[in-house]
Amino acid sequence: MNEPETLKDVMNYEKAFDCVQCGYCLPACPTYETMETETHSPRGRIQLMKLAAEGHISLHELEDPVEKCLGCMACVTVCPTNVQYDQMLEGAKHAIEKNKEKPKHQAALEKGLFEHAVPSSKIMHSVGNLTWMYQKSGLQTFAQKLGILSKTPLHLGEFASVLPPMPSPKQRASREKVQPAQQKEKLRVAFFTGCVMDSVFFTINEQSVELLTLAGASVVIPEEQTCCGALHAHAGRHDEAVALAKQNIQMLEDLNVDRIVNNAGGCGAQMIRYDHLFDEGSDWHKRALAFVAKVEDITKVLAELDGLQFTKPLNYTITYQPSCHMTNVQRITNEPRQLMNQLPGVSVNEMNDPDFCCGSAGIYNIVQYDESMKILDRKMGDAQATNAQVIVTTNPGCLLQMKYGAERASSGQRAVHLIELLIEAEPKIKQIKNV
Amino acid sequence: MEAKWITALKSTLGEKYVRTAVVDRHSYSYDGSFGEYVPEAVVQVASARQVSEVMKIANHYRVPVTPRGQGTCLSGGPLPVYGGMVLDTSQWPASIEVYADDLIAEVSPGTLTSAIHQEVEAYGLMYPPDPSSAHVSTIGGNLAENSGGPRGLKYGVTKDYVIGLEVVTPEGEITRTGGRTIKNVTGLDITKLIVGSEGVLGVITSATLKLIPKPKAVQTIMVAFASMETAGRAISTTLTSGILPSKMEFIDHACVQAVEAYEPSGLPQDAEAVLIMELDGHEETLDKELQEILTIMKQLEATAVQVPETAEAAARIWKARKMVSPAIATIKPTKVSEDATVPRSQIPLMMKKLGEIREKYEINLVVFGHAGDGNLHPNILCDERDQAEMKRVEKAVEDIFQAAIDLGGTLSGEHGIGTMKSPFMENEIGIAGVDLMKRIKQSWDPNNIMNPGKIFAEPGQRLVLSRE
Ligand SMILES: Cc1cc2nc3c(=O)[nH]c(=O)nc-3n(C[C@H](O)[C@H](O)[C@H](O)COP(=O)(O)OP(=O)(O)OC[C@H]3O[C@@H](n4cnc5c(N)ncnc54)[C@H](O)[C@@H]3O)c2cc1C
Ligand code: SF4
Ligand code: SF4
Numbered sequence: 001m002n003e004p005e006t007l008k009d010v011m012n013y014e015k016a017f018d019c020v021q022c023g024y025c026l027p028a029c030p031t032y033e034t035m036e037t038e039t040h041s042p043r044g045r046i047q048l049m050k051l052a053a054e055g056h057i058s059l060h061e062l063e064d065p066v067e068k069c070l071g072c073m074a075c076v077t078v079c080p081t082n083v084q085y086d087q088m089l090e091g092a093k094h095a096i097e098k099n100k101e102k103p104k105h106q107a108a109l110e111k112g113l114f115e116h117a118v119p120s121s122k123i124m125h126s127v128g129n130l131t132w133m134y135q136k137s138g139l140q141t142f143a144q145k146l147g148i149l150s151k152t153p154l155h156l157g158e159f160a161s162v163l164p165p166m167p168s169p170k171q172r173a174s175r176e177k178v179q180p181a182q183q184k185e186k187l188r189v190a191f192f193t194g195c196v197m198d199s200v201f202f203t204i205n206e207q208s209v210e211l212l213t214l215a216g217a218s219v220v221i222p223e224e225q226t227c228c229g230a231l232h233a234h235a236g237r238h239d240e241a242v243a244l245a246k247q248n249i250q251m252l253e254d255l256n257v258d259r260i261v262n263n264a265g266g267c268g269a270q271m272i273r274y275d276h277l278f279d280e281g282s283d284w285h286k287r288a289l290a291f292v293a294k295v296e297d298i299t300k301v302l303a304e305l306d307g308l309q310f311t312k313p314l315n316y317t318i319t320y321q322p323s324c325h326m327t328n329v330q331r332i333t334n335e336p337r338q339l340m341n342q343l344p345g346v347s348v349n350e351m352n353d354p355d356f357c358c359g360s361a362g363i364y365n366i367v368q369y370d371e372s373m374k375i376l377d378r379k380m381g382d383a384q385a386t387n388a389q390v391i392v393t394t395n396p397g398c399l400l401q402m403k404y405g406a407e408r409a410s411s412g413q414r415a416v417h418l419i420e421l422l423i424e425a426e427p428k429i430k431q432i433k434n435v
Numbered sequence: 436m437e438a439k440w441i442t443a444l445k446s447t448l449g450e451k452y453v454r455t456a457v458v459d460r461h462s463y464s465y466d467g468s469f470g471e472y473v474p475e476a477v478v479q480v481a482s483a484r485q486v487s488e489v490m491k492i493a494n495h496y497r498v499p500v501t502p503r504g505q506g507t508c509l510s511g512g513p514l515p516v517y518g519g520m521v522l523d524t525s526q527w528p529a530s531i532e533v534y535a536d537d538l539i540a541e542v543s544p545g546t547l548t549s550a551i552h553q554e555v556e557a558y559g560l561m562y563p564p565d566p567s568s569a570h571v572s573t574i575g576g577n578l579a580e581n582s583g584g585p586r587g588l589k590y591g592v593t594k595d596y597v598i599g600l601e602v603v604t605p606e607g608e609i610t611r612t613g614g615r616t617i618k619n620v621t622g623l624d625i626t627k628l629i630v631g632s633e634g635v636l637g638v639i640t641s642a643t644l645k646l647i648p649k650p651k652a653v654q655t656i657m658v659a660f661a662s663m664e665t666a667g668r669a670i671s672t673t674l675t676s677g678i679l680p681s682k683m684e685f686i687d688h689a690c691v692q693a694v695e696a697y698e699p700s701g702l703p704q705d706a707e708a709v710l711i712m713e714l715d716g717h718e719e720t721l722d723k724e725l726q727e728i729l730t731i732m733k734q735l736e737a738t739a740v741q742v743p744e745t746a747e748a749a750a751r752i753w754k755a756r757k758m759v760s761p762a763i764a765t766i767k768p769t770k771v772s773e774d775a776t777v778p779r780s781q782i783p784l785m786m787k788k789l790g791e792i793r794e795k796y797e798i799n800l801v802v803f804g805h806a807g808d809g810n811l812h813p814n815i816l817c818d819e820r821d822q823a824e825m826k827r828v829e830k831a832v833e834d835i836f837q838a839a840i841d842l843g844g845t846l847s848g849e850h851g852i853g854t855m856k857s858p859f860m861e862n863e864i865g866i867a868g869v870d871l872m873k874r875i876k877q878s879w880d881p882n883n884i885m886n887p888g889k890i891f892a893e894p895g896q897r898l899v900l901s902r903e
Contacts, residue, residue, distance in 0.1 A: 017768045017769075017818075017819070017820070018768060020467070020764060020769075020770055021465050021466065021467050021506075022467050022507060022568070022571075023467060023505050023506055023507045023568075023571045023572075024568075024570075024571055026505060026571055027547070027570060027571060036479070036526045037454065037459060037462065037477075037479075037526075038462040038463060038506070038523075038525075039454075039456075039458050039459045039462040041462070043462075043506075044458075044461075044462035047461060047462060047464075047465060048458055048461060048462065051461055057457055057458065057461065061456075061457050061458050062458070064458065065458055065462075080760060080761035080764070081761050081764045081765070082761075082765075
């Protein structure tokens with residue numbers, strides 16, 4: 001990759017001119033609502049990015065408004081002129097990252113996390129059995145290894161109590177890498193495990209594969225896959241994100257499958273944008289486009305296969321907290337709801353403003369704990385008002401945040417991934433009735 | 436060292452509400468139009484008492500105060516041209532108290548217009564003014580700009596729905612104008628003077644709005660024409676037939692093309708002009724009115740007529756109308772939106788003149804707007820990085836204003852004068868007219884601290900659209 005040269009290039013400066021400053025994005029932005037200033041709104045951030053690229057304000061000054069952005073992309077969905085804020089944000093983060101010095105402990109943590117823990121599924125698994133970054137015991141070891149004092153301002157420990165029990169290493173090792181369809185094969189897919197999903201929510205991955213095969217897909221779980229790179233890109237670690245993307249693109253090229261299926265809204269959102277990581281017209285850009293064409297969220301695949309029927313009535317009221325990356329980047333809003341509506345006994349009660357971010361946003365809830373909690377509190381208020389017993393999500397980050405939020409609000413609500421709910425409803429192969 | 440007035444404000448309001456960081460100041464330096472002016476402080480208020488204290492401090496230190504709602508203004512109204520402070524009312528908590536029996540509502544200035552629409556609907560009532568920015572704009576901004584929307588044709592604009600105001604004067608006095616009754620002739624009508632005053636006379640801190648019963652049903656009709664002239668005749672024939680549609684919107688050929696390229700929406704692509712109308716009222720009356728309108732359209736040889744049967748189909752047509760603005764923005768990055776307005780009978784002539792202006796300056800000029808009330812939106816699509824083009828655009832805009840005035844029209848139907856149109860004020864209302872307004876302004880605001888630089892041009896001021 002040629003390194004882009006000027007600051008304007010790195011920051012995707014030209015894109016700022018697409019913004020006509022109409023303000024239509026203001027009501028959609030969670031941080032504009034909770035932080036109560038245009039500085040922390042999409043329109044403000046775009047203006048500031050533009051000024052920084054022009055050298056009128058410093059990158060240091062830009063840092064705070066950019067870091068407080070959730071990257072939820074609600075602004076992109078409502079923008080009438082299709083401003084590509086996602087690319088501007090990534091550019092700004094890239095420029096800031098190149099420019100700044102982080103507090104020592106944060107830099108060390110990120111280095112450990114990004115360069116070692118996240119990309120290598122091996123480490124994720126071995127560390128992951130004890131921890132992912134959130135899990136208390138593991139975290140402490142992790143933190144000690146990196147020399148972070150226990151009194152870290154990063155709120156890692158907060159989330160430990162809501163983690164599910166880890167699968168035993170044996171369970172993990174015994175996972176079959178190729179699993180045939182349990183009914184007539186309609187689709188061949190590769191399953192993308194995702195770092196967080198596969199370490200913290202291993203069981204949900206198992207359940208996902210079960211649902212896929214039951215619904216008529218044969219599944220491979222390629223060992224060569226690596227982290228999607230979303231957290232790297234969001235942290236401005238552009239080069240690492242590119243390297244990870246290349247590895248995944250290569251991995252898929254070697255497989256004879258129709259799709260690459262994931263169950264983490266955030267991973268899917270990163271992967272369907274792989275083409276943006278490369279220069280248009282380049283060989284890698286072409287290869288990325290071929291990859292992107294195969295990326296699909298599991299809810300979409302299950303809805304398309306339409307191969308399941310659910311047998312056990314679940315007498316719950318549920319509410320759906322869509323992942324922002326599903327709604328605003330992948331633009332998938334119908335299929336998850338379609339699946340929920342197929343579940344017997346379940347009544348779906350939509351909350352006010354479901355598209356308002358939950359505040360998890362990658363590692364936002366750890367590095368921007370206070371701001372994240374303001375957003376979470378607003379979200380839990382809306383969730384509680386639905387009187388739902390169960391909050392359903394489609395992304396691991398949101399799932400953790402919702403679990404934590406329910407505990408924090410003492411709402412007595414349970415948070416689950418949609419996949420878990422589908423399994424609870426005891427899916428069977430759909431019997432086609434002759435009409 | 437910090438300016439004394441900033442210190443004074445901080446100790447009155449609290450540090451948090453007086454923002455002076457570079458990033459904060461730049462984030463309040465623009466609006467939906469052109470130009471950037473960086474204030475020295477951004478001051479956030481949430482009560483009339485706070486506004487009063489701020490104004491007293493500003494008056495004492497002679498610091499300019501520019502009120503700002505959500506900064507969606509299209510004429511530069513909330514730009515702090517002379518620095519000082521931006522007075523942000525957008526964080527003022529929303530408050531809508533509906534008195535259904537009196538058909539009025541009391542609202543706080545930071546309330547979003549669309550929130551008022553929703554709230555009063557629950558009572559079977561309607562607040563008619565419907566600017567397309569209603570889901571973003573504050574009612575304070577609407578009042579200060581006297582905003583209008585498609586429903587203006589039948590129901591009028593913001594000024595027709597405000598019967599009382601609470602206003603803080605530039606000297607910091609909290610005053611009330613009007614009242615809570617529809618009829619009220621006690622003294623001069625200060626309410627109407629404040630509405631549309633663009634924040635140069637005082638800060639609106641509360642408003643009493645008039646509501647009407649919500650019509651029981653609506654019916655949309657879309658009609659296509661082969662020429663501008665027939666479309667113009669269709670408008671005047673309809674309006675003299677005893678039927679008053681609630682909306683009558685117009686889209687020209689170029690806009691139709693742009694929408695269809697942006698997001699195919701089923702607009703008649705070969706049409707020179709498309710009219711989209713909405714009738715409202717009782718269902719039975721609507722049926723009769725619809726038939727009459729269809730007859731008129733047939734007589735005028737409309738090339739296509741669509742009468743959507745479901746609410747969804749109607750919504751699709753209105754969505755296509757809404758798409759015009761974003762769709763034309765894809766023609767070129769910079770959009771200069773004007774809202775020159777002419778008497779309805781002059782629409783075809785104005786369209787012809789706009790065509791000439793397009794040719795003369797070789798610019799991308801498209802037209803849509805609220806045809807029923809003569810409020811056209813000529814939009815020029817250009818690129819602000821192209822200095823030569825922007826110079827041509829500046830000239831074209833001047834010609835557009837002059838054309839509207841020559842036809843007995845006005846510079847602005849609803850977007851306001853602000854910084855953008857002030858150099859043209861004299862052309863429309865004459866030296867004496869401007870002078871009268873200036874004298875009113877001076878008696879309200881002797882120290883000229885209230886949103887200075889708006890409405891009234893500095894000697895030699897010209898329209899500048901290019902960004903250096
Ligand atoms: C995409 C788009 C579509 C639009 N469509 C329409 C339309 O259909 N019809 C229409 O009429 N306009 C339209 N507008 C223009 C704009 O939305 C209106 O002028 C609106 O009323 C501005 O509201 P605001 O809250 O953003 O106010 P601002 O833009 O912040 O301020 C507007 C003016 O009001 C003054 N002001 C604000 N609050 C107060 C207060 N409390 N007291 C005193 N003065 C105050 C400011 O000083 C300024 O002069 C549109 C704008 C955009 C960007
Ligand atoms: S909605 Fe789009 S064009 Fe409008 S201010 Fe926001 S980013 Fe800019
Ligand atoms: S990405 Fe989300 S938080 Fe960031 S500016 Fe857009 S709407 Fe606001």
